[in-house]
Amino acid sequence: MYRTRNLVAGLLPLLPGAAPERLAVWLVKGYVQNSSARAPLAALSIRKYSAAPPPPTQAAAEPFLNGSSSVYVEEMYNSWLQDPKSVHASWDSFFRNASAGAGPGQAYQAPPSLAVPGKYEIPVTALVPQFTSSGVSTGLPIDEKIIDDHLAVQAIIRSYQIRGHFGAFLDPIQIEGPKDLNERLKQETHLEEKDMDRVFKLPATTYIGKPDERALPLREILSRLEAAYCRHIGVEFMFINSLEQCNWIRKRFETPGVMSLDAEGKRLLLARVTRAAGFEAFLARKWTSEKRFGLEGCEMLIPAMKTIIDKSSELGVESIIMGMPHRGRLNVLANVCRKPLEQIFAQFAGLEAADDGSGDVKYHLGTYIERLNRVTNKNIRLAVVANPSHLEAVDTIVQGKTRAEQFYKGDSEGKKTMSILLHGDAAFSGQGIVYETFTLSDLPDYTTRGTIHVVANNQIGFTTDPRHSRSSPYCTDVARVVNAPIFHVNADDPEAVMHVCKVAAEWRATFHKDVVVDLVSYRRGGHNEIDEPMFTQPLMYSKIRKMKSVTEKYSAKLIEEGTVTKEEVDDVRNKYEKICEEAYVKAQKETQIRYKDWLDSPWSGFFEGKNQLKMGNTGVIEETLKHIGKRFSSTPPNAAEFVVHKGIERILRARMEMVEARTVDWALGEAMAFGSLLKEGIHVRLSGQDVERGTFSHRHHVLHHQTSDKSTYKPLCNLYPDQAPYTVCNSSLSEFGVLGFELGYSMTNPNALVCWEAQFGDFFNTAQCIIDQFIASGQSKWVRQSGLVLLLPHGMEGMGPEHSSARPERFLHACSEDPETFPPETEEFAIRQLHDTNMIVANCSTPANYFHLLRRQIAMPFRKPLIIFTPKSLLRHPDAKSSFDDMVETTEFKRAIPETGVAANDPGSVRKVIFCSGKVYYELKKAREERGLDNTVAITRIEQICPFPFDLIRDEINKYPNAELKWVQEEHKNMGAWSFVQPRFETAMQKSSERRLSCQPNTSWWRRQWAQLTGRPSPTDVVVTHPSASVSDCGRPVSYVGRGVSASPATGSKRQHLKEAAQLLADAFAGL
């Protein structure tokens, strides 16, 4: 609601004294219903860009000669008779015309002013005859005609401001015929041709008048409006709910001469566009059919970005983080970032990589460059974030990275760091993440204080034209949701492009809000260099092929107007070509490519001097646990008036009791992990839907004063005076957007614990692209690490098909660990596994282990994404508690928790070993006790599923030689960890057999036995040499216990759920 109130408040100045209701009526009556434009507007498809004819006018008589104003006129007339120069020019003209016998209405020039007259200046007294010049009402009737005429002029000015963009000449290829906007505007007023020379007062909401012009003839008004709104720039801004911002924009587009560029500016512009074109031409010549997603047709993207960067640098920005798709990416790296050309050219050579990983195609790679901005003479850091093919997916990652940089720099207003997002037209209107990015743009913990969006709008997406790829008139309409101004510009007019880019940079620096530059252009070739566009867009392409490039057109224009000579033009082109040739020669000498050269987030100092196989401690001293526990269990100190909810008081009391008893539950364990890191100077950020309280109301990291609005207390922000900052923030309801954001945030600084929590684990699937394209494969593709933590509530608790499973199988499937390789057994076994994996997947069963796991993210000398399946019912389970003893200095994370009960004391008697992970452990433990099987069944928990604790599992298998082995999971058989752990058990067992036996030939008998028992072919690499060995020595099969296969992750019936849960336990202990 408060946003609605702001909106109305922002509009009120338009109509002083208007109550909101009246305002609404006025808006509707004056500008919507009275307008005949509504229906025609809908028909005005913006996919047809064209010029518009001027609107018509109407005549008026001299109504200001009526009533009391005639006294005033008489005075004017007498003065004029004495000296024609003593009156305003319009009176002069009027009296001249009248004396010459002009008829009624024809003598009218313009109502004059009583004040010191400027050119075209009129007093309102002359327009509204019931007022005298002293402003006193005479009680005589208002002349409605003159008021109507002025209102009509105001309406027409407003129409241009609102809809002028529909009439702008934006499309360089003019696919469709001309638009008739001005005809429509004409029909909306009663003014006619004979009104064209009448002078009208300019309202305060226009800047078309020069400083001394407060009134203009209608003809001039229309001509200036057309110049501002209907040439090569289409400005969409009148939906913005702030009069100040609207006026700011009007001033920058309406002011006469505002767009003029000096000769130096023009020459720089020409040089920039020449280089942009030269780069594409060079690549085309050297690698004719190599994919590069050329920029031809939208070369102005390069000068546009450079202008934004120059202007922003001038306004104080020191660091710019960019995200962009394939189109023109190499050109941006070369000409905007000035990445060494030889590094770019070497990418075409198909060289081997010097570093590990899969690498990525050249038009996805990122970069980071620090250099001097030659225009401003200031240093600037430019980063282009690496991205996958998935269009727009990088958007919120850029935002998160930007936000983090602002945070660490203390740049709370975004004055030093900013982001630029580049988009394709089809992707901008089509991909949902764009909307999600915009909705984050003004949220307190997610804003980057304004992003400049630039759309390389070539009016096509692959082979599909806009009529089939979007339902909105413009590809940029999505930006309207956040009141971002949108500047459409014909990209064949370089100076117009410059202008909008400067304004966009100024807008961002002034209001710290998003803005969009829509570069309306074309694509000279196919989607890529090997595509034939004539297959699908024959007419468009027959036009394009006849068109001259923007460089040709602009250089011809500058030569013609005398700004440059032909020689200068040739010189710029030849010089750049020479630079390219030299770099080409250098590139030929390269023998390897280095992915590290393409890193977008270098963590300087983080890796240097660190032993990559040495882990820091994760246990902490008891004093710290106590201190954090107590602070976390307390209301604000010294604030007795802070009223806490009774329920929260109970929770805090229970926490305090736990601390006194040296135990922790899940929330307390987590708080101690966060708190101890904060104490060590590590910034912690927890973001996601409702994370402040916690979906399951267990966390309560923000206490709310019950009688004072917006008064809150965050215990974890108040642990130590010199602690690192803690951020906990409820996010917008977007998994794709927010997970991407947090990933970006984690990329800026490795010394921060950044966590994203899903409301329920399965909701991560709407962010699957971030997981597959960035989290799972980011390091391999782009040598980029991230220690991001995903917290995914998981567990079969009868809540139905959704809300049950966080789909562990999906993550495990994306893990890069080889199931058939038992890593070398050295002292660094565990850390080497972590070093070599692409991500860590864990399901902890105790708060202490969760505590260590979180802390280990920072203790590791490198960074890996961590996926944790977190509990729901375990949050309050009386057994799911840990003692301080498991968290103090000497303790660490347990990759597996072996049986420690009575079964472990007499392993030879154990008949069954159950392996499991997560909360099912507590159910199995209880069922074992109920069945009196504590002696005969051992239960081992696998806490870290990937990397798989091969060594610990092998030891457990060895420990119980007479036991059958079971994997028990509560998820369905085609889900959960089963298919991941199964081959790893085999690998662990092979190792176990090798160790225990030197036995048994690898005979066909043995292989048959194996196949019979397991239903699978025998592992061929087992070397079994002892003649009397049995198949169980060589590997006991681990069999599956759990729900059968299913299409849905869980039943929707509570009854069925309970039945399945009981069956699962029965199966787990069957045969004993």
Ligand SMILES: Cc1ncc(C[n+]2csc(CCOP(=O)(O)OP(=O)(O)O)c2C)c(N)n1
């Ligand atoms: C998520 C996703 N869907 C589909 C594609 C395939 N694709 C690559 S480029 C492209 C067209 C993009 O059009 P536009 O955004 O206008 O950019 P342009 O190529 O015209 O510069 C498509 C559909 C993709 N890369 N990513």
Ligand SMILES: [Mg+2]
């Ligand atoms: Mg396109």
